[in-house]
Amino acid sequence: MKDRLGSIIYVGKARDLKRRMSSYFMASQKMRANVKTRALIDSIHDFEFHTVRNEEESLLLEGKLIKDYRPRYNVSFRDDKRFLLVKIRLADPWPRFVTTRMKKDDGSRYFGPFPHSGALHSTLEWLNRSLGLRVCRPPNPGEADYRHCNADIIRNCSAPCIGRISREEYFARVEEACRILEGKGKRGVFDSLRAEMTTAAENLDFEKAATLRDILQNLEKTLSPTRQFARGRGVQTTVKPTEDLAELGEELHLAGPPRVMECFDISNVSSNHIVASMVRFTDGRPDNQNYRRYRIKTVSGQDDFASMAEVIRRRYSRILLENSQANPDAEFSQESLIDSQRRLAREGKAKIILPDLVIVDGGKGQLGMAVRELQALGLHDLPVVGLAKQHEEVFVPGREQSIRIPHDRGALKLLQRIRDEAHRFANGYNSLLYRRRMKESLLDDCPGISPNKKRQLLEKFGSVARLKKAGADEIAKLPGISQKTAAGILEFLGRDD
Template sequence: MSVQEKIRDLPHKPGVYLFKDRLNRVIYVGKAVDLHKRVSQYFHPSRKRRADRKLIALVEAIADLEFYSVHSEAEALLLEGRLIKEFRPRYNVSFRDDKRFLLVKVDLTEPFPRFQVTRLKKQDNARYFGPFASSGALRTTLNIMKKKFGLRSCNALIPTEKDYKHCLDHIIKNCSAPCIGKISQAEYLERVKMACAFLEGKSKEMIEEIRAKMEQAAQAFDFEKAAELRDLLEALEETTRPARRFVKQLPQISSPHEDLEALKSALSLSKPPLLIECFDISNISSTHKVASMVSFREGKAERSAYRRYRIKTVEGQDDFACMEEVIRRRYKRVLDEAGNLPDLIVVDGGKGQLSSALKALQSLGLNNICVIGLAKENEEIYRKGFSEPLILDKSDKALRLLQRIRDEAHRVANAYHQLLLKKRMRESILDDCPGVSENRKKLLIRAFGSVEKIKKSSVEEIAAVKGIGKKLAEKIVSFLSSRN
């Protein structure tokens, strides 16, 4: 079913939607009061004309969508936050700081338990209520609840007569004053338990009482008071409405064990590949050709075993030769040091990269290690002895694991390439040129690509670079000429 067909089937209900790219990765999570209307807006021609580049890029990357219906906007907000924390989508900004929703904490083992607002649930003896999406509604509810049940608002663990002297709650009859013995410790604990039942939504008396007062105020034409009670009623109902936990219906990330079993089955291996090593080449230009090797043990990244390589023997841009060099260097060293050989080697690329890897392994006498190539274009898996690539379903656990490993290798290789480019920039002979600051040096390298190309450029061409005037351009040309 296409994305447009799925949009037509979306319900007019609150919920959360997930946009996915062609690799079945979640790239954006959003919430909606009306799923059908909200998601349709992304693909409306008039919205696209007004959209910024980020939104256009998001829409163009959408290959699939998924949605979850909920009962209210508050539930949608809670679910949205949980899914963003789970999938870490690239186009989401909200919730990326791992901020948690509000909870209410009460420790019934304290002599006079207090209700406290917190964002972190600890493994202690306390009871926790929530999470609550609306902080305003929650705080309003807690204030009303404390007045109704006569609960203390002071922070002392055991309130005393000293705390009573500085407290106004007893004077305005909002507190039962256990600090001076107005009620016993047992009586106060009963009030706390009643308040807990109210937060769980088990006690409806307070809500019914406020609703009756609201109707009385409206009948007496005291609309200002009726509106105030209406807002209070909405806050209480929003806070005490039980939120669904979304346990069964959420998409779950499979376990490493399940991923490895799926990979074993897909590649027809005799056992799950507990140690996987993956290689990627970063060969953006003929300068600073680099490679990365990432290691995954039992389905999890083993960062201490990662390696980075600078290609030494290859001239020009030749990914196949680069792959052959780095594979040979890696496993020659493993053999020399009597290290552990992997159960599976993954190379980023198709038939050419796979052939290069096999050639390097053969030169070392390593013919029994399973090696595959994962091509980016259509996520095709190339294997030794098979003329046609293996194509797995996008949702297959084996493919998802291979993609995670390949993407990590790609990230490490690109990061190393960028590091070397920055180092090259710092080591440039332009550092010694009078008038060329660090920022101007970056502008020049970015504009021309290398010092050699700057040397071949005219004064006018150099002066055209932002931040470089004609006088400085003449100095640069003179300085570089003297360094030939």
């Protein structure tokens, strides 16, 4: 759920989103809701939804999004606690499975993450028991450790520490457990447990049947197929940047995959703060260090076209200026401007690398302004496209008809990712400026009121609301404020209502 500035204020999941969403807007439900829920409902301006394959995936994605955006109205998952992973270090003399919440580059083998911690612990206990794997902590247990351990009796450990099982056989059991955690051959495991459970029930051994039922349910939860969702605002693990870049280059008829892309978006929630964002993707992934944000300076009112022209002009004139300062001999070259910039980049002399593709958020209007500014700077051959959000159409200069890339193609998804990232970054900046402005007093815009007079008024009346209720005579009692000024203040505050 998003507010009017595009900020994410709540993340939730449901099997039936329509039913859950409609429940928020039923008058009877709203009246019974607590203060926090009513405040959330009043703040909702837009929605965005993601479809996943099962409950486990929804938990993983929900946790990722909450940790990434820290929505105001979410309570759970806001800490940095991660879902459990299973780790095994095969380089150990006698490897064992342990749980962890952090994946490290330590040569170990990892499985997960797993959203159901209780089911995971039960599954590991069953695996260790059924396969006779050790659970003791010593890195290389021997006879001395065995004398203080009863795991072979209590936990059905195969006791490799005293040679009761060969090293080759123990590692074969470890490999079988790894295959099960990967989900390989799980149907056979499920069928075997169901058959054993049925047999126990037929023999009236209901306690054993109930135990097998619980094991089976925990295994199904643990081994349910889930995609991993990467932390951070980066690309999800299901995305294939290399393939998407190659496909995008073909769809747009570029000379090759656009390794460096820059996308621009304008955010003008109100005329007070018109801002723009520029995000850069390198090799299909966000390059956060090269993000830029702009406050529009030359445009009055809400004019997306003029605002786009300004930010394009500022961005690429800055690139050309900095590269020319670092390489003063470049202006005497006979090469075209783009060719000289590409050569400087290859030689490592360019302070800022010119992108392979420029993307503007919008249709023909925004694209036309971007093309005009690039041509004025001499960047005639720099590839630029516009992405219109309504039908996800791609507009190309000099082409009357838009390009409709199928929605299941990675090329369009890549364009959507960079466009959405630019939109998020622009709205975040606008939201920041809006919060700053809310801290300012309405008296800042009142004609004839100096900072000293504003301070006097707020010290006397405490707030603007109380000042509105005061009479002109009472306001005029303050030093430096005449009857005419007091009447002007009340008139100004009255117009603001």
